[in-house]
Amino acid sequence: MAKEVTGSGRRSEQIETLRAADHDRQQIADQLKVALDEGRLSLHEYDDRVAGAYAARTYAELLVLVQDLPRPGLNATEVRARRTADARRESxxxxxxxxxxxxxxxxxxxxxxxxxxxxxxxxxxxxxxxxxxxxxxxxxxxxxxxxxxxxxxxxxxx
The missing domain is CATH 1.10.287 (Helix Hairpins)
Known part of the structure; x- marks a missing residue:
């Protein structure tokens, strides 16, 4: 969601400033539900974030809700292994x-x-x-x- 989009006749703008669709809000809500099921969020946090997801107008407001969460299904060992592999590849x-x-x-x-x-x-x-x-x-x-x-x-x- 963070790449640049160019429109015909318009200057390029960040996708975060674009308005989000209902489908986008539902995807974020689904991702939050997975995080709740995995134990990454408390029920109170989940309720607050889902309410924020359905109230969001832009992608930026949606991305803030899931920026501290890994992709669904990843555990800490896999995240650490990917970071280690990326560091080795870079070196x-x-x-x-x-x-x-x-x-x-x-x-x-x-x-x-x-x-x-x-x-x-x-x-x-x-x-x-x-x-x-x-x-x-x-x-x-x-x-x-x-x-x-x-x-x-x-x-x-x-």
Whole structure:
């Protein structure tokens, strides 16, 4: 519900400022009922929030009612596991600068290999395998990438 919507001829506006429909109010009420059944809300809280849901005019007023609740069916262990998995995934991501360097190296290596293959195919004598020298910057780039990942892993532990 929090993405931008653009209308024809109108400037873009946040979806939270749009008016909610009866179906939207019913969905929020259903989500609150699930939270009550799971024991996340007391009966008094549930009554207050459902009344607020049916009185809400915009999506923003509806979203406030469920912002502190996880999606239905999730328990604390699953939420914690997802956060841990997201943190691991984020720590394994390679920084953009290294991705650019890897892309440059791979394109240069590919060009060198293609030129070498064409030269080797067109001449009848021994051709020095110069693309092997591309392994040197590749090894250096590998070492830098591993070093960055190790440093990021150590920083995450502290």
């Amino acid at each position: 394994r991501r390679i920084p953009v600068a290294l991705l650019v360097l890897w892309t440059i190296w791979a394109s240069l290596a590919a060009v060198n290999l293609v030129v070498y293959a064409l030269v080797r195919k067109t001449v009848n004598y021994y051709v020095y395998p110069w693309p092997a020298w591309m392994l040197v910057p590749g090894a250096a780039l590998t070492a830098v990438t591993i070093g960055v990942q190790v440093i990021r892993h150590q920083q995450r532990r502290y």
